[in-house]
Amino acid sequence: MLGLKATLLALVCTALPSYIQAQQLPFAPHLHQEQLVRLSWPSRSAAEEAVAWLDDNNFDVWSTTPQHTTLRLSPSQHEQLSSSHLSPSALDVLLPSIADHLDSTTLTPTFNLQHSEAAVANLSSTRLQALDDPIHDSYHSLDALYQILRRFEEEFSDYAHIVKVGESAEGKDILGLKVTNQSYTPTVSRSQDDVVDSHFEDSDGIHALKHKKHKIHKKLGFVVAGGQHAREWIAPSVVLYLIHDLLLSTVYVPYPSHSHRTYSRPTAAHLLDTVEFTFIPTLNPDGYSWTWATEGDRLWRKNRQPTGDGCYGVDMNRNWGFKWASGSRPNPCSDAYAGEGPFESPELRAVRDYLLEKKNNVKGFLDVHSFGQMIMFPFSYSCSRSSPDEENHFEGVVWAAKALRAVHGKNFEVGSVCEVSLTAPGDSIDWTYAVGKIRWSFSVELRGGIFGFLLPPAQIRPSGEEMSAAFVALADYVVRKEEGQRFDIAREKEI
Ligand SMILES: *[C@@H]1O[C@H](CO)[C@@H](O)[C@H](O)[C@H]1NC(C)=O
Ligand SMILES: *[C@@H]1O[C@H](CO)[C@@H](O)[C@H](O)[C@H]1NC(C)=O
Numbered sequence: 001m002l003g004l005k006a007t008l009l010a011l012v013c014t015a016l017p018s019y020i021q022a023q024q025l026p027f028a029p030h031l032h033q034e035q036l037v038r039l040s041w042p043s044r045s046a047a048e049e050a051v052a053w054l055d056d057n058n059f060d061v062w063s064t065t066p067q068h069t070t071l072r073l074s075p076s077q078h079e080q081l082s083s084s085h086l087s088p089s090a091l092d093v094l095l096p097s098i099a100d101h102l103d104s105t106t107l108t109p110t111f112n113l114q115h116s117e118a119a120v121a122n123l124s125s126t127r128l129q130a131l132d133d134p135i136h137d138s139y140h141s142l143d144a145l146y147q148i149l150r151r152f153e154e155e156f157s158d159y160a161h162i163v164k165v166g167e168s169a170e171g172k173d174i175l176g177l178k179v180t181n182q183s184y185t186p187t188v189s190r191s192q193d194d195v196v197d198s199h200f201e202d203s204d205g206i207h208a209l210k211h212k213k214h215k216i217h218k219k220l221g222f223v224v225a226g227g228q229h230a231r232e233w234i235a236p237s238v239v240l241y242l243i244h245d246l247l248l249s250t251v252y253v254p255y256p257s258h259s260h261r262t263y264s265r266p267t268a269a270h271l272l273d274t275v276e277f278t279f280i281p282t283l284n285p286d287g288y289s290w291t292w293a294t295e296g297d298r299l300w301r302k303n304r305q306p307t308g309d310g311c312y313g314v315d316m317n318r319n320w321g322f323k324w325a326s327g328s329r330p331n332p333c334s335d336a337y338a339g340e341g342p343f344e345s346p347e348l349r350a351v352r353d354y355l356l357e358k359k360n361n362v363k364g365f366l367d368v369h370s371f372g373q374m375i376m377f378p379f380s381y382s383c384s385r386s387s388p389d390e391e392n393h394f395e396g397v398v399w400a401a402k403a404l405r406a407v408h409g410k411n412f413e414v415g416s417v418c419e420v421s422l423t424a425p426g427d428s429i430d431w432t433y434a435v436g437k438i439r440w441s442f443s444v445e446l447r448g449g450i451f452g453f454l455l456p457p458a459q460i461r462p463s464g465e466e467m468s469a470a471f472v473a474l475a476d477y478v479v480r481k482e483e484g485q486r487f488d489i490a491r492e493k494e495i
Contacts, residue, residue, distance in 0.1 A: 031102065035078075036062070036095035036452060039069045039088035048422060050086050055336050060299070062452045063372045063445070064422050065413075070452060072098065072299070094450040102298065106456045109292065115457075116140045123151045131248065136241055136464060138457045139233045142172070142289050145281050148240060149177050156247045158182055163278060166350020168286045169305035174350055176280040177243055180219060181250070181272040219276040220482055222364035222440075222475060223355060226280065228316040228428065230287025230300045231453045232370040234446050234463055239281040239368060241464025242471050246277070263472045271472065274479050278360070283347050284316060299453065303345050307332035314339040317369075318424065319348055320431035323381040338426050355436050364440040364478045365432045366471065370455070371448020372421070373412045375401050375470065378434065378441055380417035380427035389439060390416070396477045397442065399489055403473035407466040410447060417443065440478045444470070 041047040044066040051064050057080070060072040073081070095101045105111055115138035126133050128151060135148055153160045159181060165174040224242065226235035249268030282288045286304035290296040302313025311333035318324075321342030331337060343349050355362050377393035379385050387393070397414040404412055413420045417427060433441040447463050448455055455463075480487050 031099035032097055034072055034074050034098045035093050036098055036101075036450075037071060037073050038090075038092045038094055039071070039086075040090040040092075041067060041069070042089050046087075050088070051422060053084065053086060055334065058331075058334065060335060063448070065372065065420060066422065070094065094452070095454075098454070101451070101454055104456075106458065107454055112139045112457065113141065116144045120144050120147050123148065128152065128155050128244065129248070129251065131241075131244060133244070136237070136244070136461045139237055139460070140240075141292050142282070142285050145236055145240070146173070146175055149175055149243075149281070152177055152243060152247060156250060159247055159250050159272065160243075165278075165280055165354045167346065168284070169303055169346050170286045172285040172289070174280065174283060174285060174347060176223075176278045176354075178276060178278050179243060179246055179272070180276040181269075184273045186219060186274060218361050220274060220364065220479065221278065221360040221362035222275050222366075222478065223278045223280065223351075223360075223362055224366045224368065224471070225283050225351065225428075226368040227282030227284050227288055228367065229369060230284050230291045230302070231298065232446075233291070233453065234370045234448075234455050234460065235368045236281035236288070237460045238446055238464050238467050239279050241460070242468050243279050245464070245468040246272070246472075263469060267472060267476055271475055271479060274483075275364075275475065276361075277475075278354075280351070283351055285347075287313065301335050302337065303347055305345065307337060307339075309333055311337075313337065314345045316345050316348055317367075317428055318426040319343065319345050320426050320428050321352075322426075322431040322434045324426040342426065352431075352436070355432060355438065362436070362438055363482060364475065365429065365436070365438045365442070366474070367428045367432075367443040368446065368467075369443060370446040371452055372445035373410060373447055374420050374445040375404075375412050375414050375474075376417045376420055376429075376443050376445075378416060378429050380421070380430050381423060381425040383416070383418040383423065386416070387433065389433075392481060393440075393442070395487065395489055396440070396474055396481075399477050399492070400470040400474040404466045404470035407469045408462050410466055412444075412470070421445070440481075442474065 039050070041050060047064065047066050047069060051061060051069060054061050054069070054071060059077060062070045062072065064070070101107065115134065119134040119138065122134065140148065149162055153162050160177050160179050163176045163178050165176050167173060224239060226239040246268060249265055250272065284303050287300055287302055290300045290304055291298050302315050304312050305314060306312055307314060309332050315336050315338060318336060318338035319342060324338065324342035326338055339345065343352060354360060355365065375397040377397060378387050394414070401412045401414050404410060417424070417429065429441040429443050432438040444467065446467060447459065449459070477487060
């Protein structure tokens with residue numbers, strides 16, 4: 001611990017003053033002129049056409065649905081937009097000045113570094129025994145995220161251990177935390193042993209998906225990954241919250257009254273017995289570090305591998321290898337650059353291999369993004385293709401969205417990625433489902449309010465609380481389906 005404290009002190013002494021002096025740097029002064037706006041569209045086709053045009057013309061699209069597109073707009077882009085053929089039915093200014101919003105106290109790197117360092121320095125005394133721990137009050141640098149994972153491993157050593165999933169383009173570790181009840185070994189609980197064959201058809205022919213309903217003598221792997229997109233800071237923070245909430249369900253001491261678990265102990269205990277979770281707070285450590293760096297860019301989206309033309313970064317969530325397409329924008333400098341070929345990103349190759357590794361027995365995958373308040377299932381590449389598991393997927397996400405809404409009343413939209421968001425090939429869950437054969441593949445877009453990626457840290461905790469409820473509902477659903485149990489949404493009691 002002394003070593004850790006010395007390192008922290010050194011960090012505080014060297015890093016903080018430069019951040020204070022250079023507070024403007026990661027947030028580039030030009031942002032003072034820039035606004036966050038939301039355009040509304042009269043139809044889905046208008047939205048699709050507009051987003052393709054915006055991407056081709058280097059606009060920074062933050063999120064889109066068939067009804068609305070949220071984007072960053074400079075004064076000259078404002079003019080370019082007005083003189084274009086696009087005709088949005090409304091334009092609402094969400095943030096009149098992105099820089100003013102970023103400079104507000106709780107979003108500055110100074111605030112987050114100070115709070116993060118204090119919370120991390122205090123980890124050995126708090127022992128992480130309650131959800132009101134200050135780790136959930138600020139965002140964390142990559143170093144701090146990994147120190148917190150190590151403390152989870154130390155404090156909950158019977159339930160948690162760190163795994164190295166691989167390395168980034170710049171050689172940084174991609175770390176995950178495996179969470180399971182290590183002292184429990186499942187015994188065969190079902191004798192039924194049937195094979196379900198299902199198929200879906202697309203332009204390339206028939207894809208066969210074999211879901212083998214096996215005896216449960218092996219724990220099910222369930223991987224939760226955040227941070228493919230670097231600027232979505234809320235994602236790694238929510239993944240930390242999910243870990244913490246689940247680990248606390250193993251603590252037998254009476255719960256402190258000021259704190260709460262999001263769900264019941266029997267549910268969590270059953271999950272920890274039957275599932276081996278792997279939580280990976282960020283799949284993109286290079287990009288994430290770049291959003292924190294003094295010389296970096298808070299709004300960076302991609303990874304940081306060189307792509308040619310002096311540019312950097314592949315959009316990881318366009319680079320998975322099912323229906324990968326370079327798209328209409330093979331511009332290596334673009335924010336939505338899909339790469340020269342599928343799995344060009346070393347980060348994705350690492351997580352792909354982890355997902356396919358037999359001993360990990362991965363049956364569930366949840367990809368955590370922000371923002372837009374959605375819980376989704378395959379497919380993303382096309383709206384006219386539905387998967388043979390669609391009804392089950394739908395049931396699972398409705399169940400999760402209900403659990404989520406019960407916490408803070410937030411409404412999350414559910415459906416296939418293509419339906420509720422817009423078509424995007426090369427996305428994670430299309431590959432995990434269709435090629436990785438991970439039947440229970442889902443993705444979420446967390447809350448962003450009017451702030452988008454610049455969600456104030458005061459919303460980390462509520463976002464974690466609601467997502468934790470949704471996550472446990474979804475995981476419980478998956479386990480029950482895999483165990484061959486009945487699930488009737490109308491008759492289920494709340495988790
Ligand atoms: C550190 O932990 C102690 C003991 O739990 C607590 O009283 C104190 O407020 C914490 N400090 C910070 C900065 O979180
Ligand atoms: C973990 O498994 C052991 C052995 O079956 C059991 O005694 C313990 O209660 C389990 N832990 C939890 C949190 O359920």
